[in-house]
Amino acid sequence: MRKHNFNPGPATIPTEVLAEAAQGLLEYQRTGMSIAEMSHRAPEIMALVEEASALVKSLYGFGDDFEVIWMQGGASAQLAIAPMNLLDKQHAVAIVNTGYWATKAIKAARELGQVEVLASSEATKFDHIPKEWNVPSNAQYFHLVSNETIDGTQWHQYPELSVPLVADMTSDFLTRPIPQEKFGLIFASAQKNFGITGTTCVVIRKDFLSQRTPRQIPTIFDYQTHINEQSLYHTAPTFSIYVALLALRWTQAQGGLHEMERRNAAKAKLLYTEIDRNPLFVGNVKTTDRSLMNACFQITKPELEVAFLEFAAQNDVVGIKGFPTVGGFRASMYNAMPLESVQLLVDLMRDFAKRH
Structure with a gap:
């Protein structure tokens, strides 16, 4: 009998997703191979990556002005990769400290550039999201943790800002519609709402990425590298993306x-x-x-x-x-x-x- 699993991640996965994933791990679509044995550049793998990306766009209603890529390293890696790609020396990341993951984002961004902490609820043990603050003129974007997994707060309305939102949505990705016009970049690792550990979905607005000031970025960490290579620049976490695809199909089928x-x-x-x-x-x-x-x-x-x-x-x-x-x-x-x-x-x- 299955447990009632309230773990914060890795977390509950639909039983039908698990059953199909288990079958694919044994043999994928009568290919005579496990999906875990197949080349990441095999036509079957390339097709499922493309379908997973298309489903993310379809579920949210993202148009052609957004790209979807699949990366490794989890959301913690994105806390550094995002400012590495988006922040220049003349500007700052604006952020409101809402908990554990916002605190980690502040630390990671400070290793790469300027950070403006506009407000914090740390003094009251992160029991609320501060509402009184202003974005400074030197802000390049506003980093937002849409849901604090550890402290239990969530942005129920996204703020109206003059700069794009860069959102860590790891724990509430695919849980509700969003006003997509407010976002320049969204990232979420898969082990909460759409799969297993091993892959992170990154959604990027093309014009936001194109406006960045060039800095020296290692090729492997450059978003444009993964856009150009359709998430297959290096060996992708194929089984993790496959389970994410199954979870995306399940989400669509549920309504x-x-x-x-x-x-x-x-x-x-x-x-x-x-x-x-x-x-x-x-x-x-x-x-x-x-x-x-x-x-x-x-x-x-x-x-x-x-x-x-x-x-x-x-x-x-x-x-x-x-x-x-x-x-x-x-x-x-x-x-x-x-x-x-x-x-x-x-x-x-x-x-x-x-x-x-």
Whole structure:
């Protein structure tokens, strides 16, 4: 029997995606080979990379003014690769510090150029997204972490700015439609909402990339290299891209991003309603900025934290332990998380409160 997997990533994958991926790992489309054995330049692999890119564009409604590429190194690599490609010496990255991943982005960008931290909620343990700030005139772009996986905040409306947004969407990619005209670049590693570890989807607006001031960039880290080579400049993580493609097909078949948004809102409402109702639990984040993906909460009797984790595990609920720097609990509810699993967690919270 499958567990109710609330892990923050690697995370729950639809069973039908897993079944098809398993078959492809044994033999891909009657080729007599596993997909993991095939050349990354084989026609079959080139076709699936092209389909995966087309599906990302189709689901979001991106036009021909955007490129989609597949890279390695995860979102952490993109924290450096993005400013390496986009930031010149005369300008700065503007950013609001909203949590763990914004903090990492600040550090990575400072190694390559100027950074303007416009506001921060660190003093209140990242319990909200600061709203009062202004973008300085020297900003080249605004780096935004659309969803803080560890701290549990999420931008529910993207700001109106005079500069493009560069967004780390790793934990809420493909979960809702977006106002695409605001974005110059989006990146997301696959292990949350659309696959397994090993590949990162990068969406780039062509005119934003073309406006960059040339700097010396190693060929392997230059976005244009991967655009020119259709993500096959070097040996691509073919199996990871294949699983991403299967997850993209699943997302489309389920009804696309509007349906994902509806489902995710329902799951989050169910859990947050219980957190607010149950005297044994309390949320970490102000209600206006709570993440629909990662609900972070504490127990009001800290001595019962381990007992609740054990109680949950005994009932096949796993992955709810909070990040070490935050503590408490974190329930990650990505696209593939069924509502029934969230209902079970809520039922366990109620039962545990009655017992204690």
